[in-house]
Amino acid sequence: MIELSLVGIGTGNPDHLTHQGVAALNAADVILIPRKGDNKADLAELREALCAAVVSNPTTRIVHFDMPVRDSADANPAHYAAAVNRWHDAIAEIWHAKIRAHVPHEGKLALLVWGDPSLYDSTLRIAQRLKLRLALQVSVVPGITALQALTGAHAIPLNDINAPVTITTGRRLREHGWPASADTVAVMLDGECSFRHIKPAGVRIWWGAYLGMPEQLLLSGPLADVAPHIVQQRQTARAAHGWIMDTYLLRRAT
């Protein structure tokens, strides 16, 4: 039996790590760390620094694997889902090879998952594929999500009293507009400033990039006023750092 622990590590602040996360990393025989060539957005260095800071078990080994490249984005939603599925298949294949090489019979693996394994993350789906090939037990250690890092940094509640919140993606916001059943919308996986597709009257935005990291950027205010500043800051920061991760909350007056 292989035990695979998916450890949520939060959003770039090493102090987001929980005691449970530290224990799971120290219980692992092997910690798998992804690399995407020389892409800074793979955050391999941050994952390695985090392991160096908290892993004290001398028998725990770090093993790197190269992330396959995903087919470039396709506007057709059906094609998009198929491309994501093929990508997950390819990653599962690579994990399988690493497990056979490093933990051939039984043992404990850990993967450091950005944010929390439950939220817009593919690790659980990839692990599901592995279950078809080997005796695998998957456990999840919750971590701080980008949404919590965002609301925490702005010191705001996610929801209004007794009110719902919809979490969605930039792509969905562009294609479907404001979700029908909530006046608060949290947007993730948005590389295209999709808030520009929303009518800004009566809408406030709370935006954050590099949340939890020293580079953290925050902007908030009426969408009409703040949107151009976000677009500009995002462009400047992305150029300066070579990558960006950001998320935002939209709330409309009721």
Place this chain on the structure above:
Amino acid sequence: MIELSLVGIGTGNPDHLTHQGVAALNAADVILIPRKGDNKADLAELREALCAAVVSNPTTRIVHFDMPVRDSADANPAHYAAAVNRWHDAIAEIWHAKIRAHVPHEGKLALLVWGDPSLYDSTLRIAQRLKLRLALQVSVVPGITALQALTGAHAIPLNDINAPVTITTGRRLREHGWPASADTVAVMLDGECSFRHIKPAGVRIWWGAYLGMPEQLLLSGPLADVAPHIVQQRQTARAAHGWIMDTYLLRRAT
């Protein structure tokens, strides 16, 4: 200036605490802990045990305060909001008195917030009231939410690929039915098994109570099959422990 740190502590597993949370508690002059008479659901003992386990600063003091009683639930949503507002006013009044007594001029306060301060929690709104009365700086330390503890315990993703999720309350689910814009709905603050008001065909449920605690209960499956078991387990567990906290995820086939 008074600095108030709202520290998310997760859902009852002391190991949900982050390094950032431990640091914030140790930086505090005073940690405020609520008590609700002899109500076990105040979890005062758990908060005290948590402080005893991680607070090593000898100058940090624990100060208790009595939570006021909220007017009993009213079916009229307008009355409900007013009752919640009066309750928050009353709590702000009590915090103010404790601050004047224990940190009269300047200093650092911390409050241990169940889950995360952003999600269906009133602490940020109460702190906002205090800002009208004294020079107060509020910071938030994110914590693991019940939703993450739920998806983590079931080892499932919250969202489908590129799909939205609506987080709502039991009351909203009863009054408004299934939210229009998402096939995944996370339900919180539900003391009435409101999933019984949903047509169960094609719907799966993942339910959890006492998440992260030794008493943790989990049930999942087709809503039609599992709903009666949840109602029964909930009743039995509540009678046995004197209180219950639970949450669940509903997903309908697309």
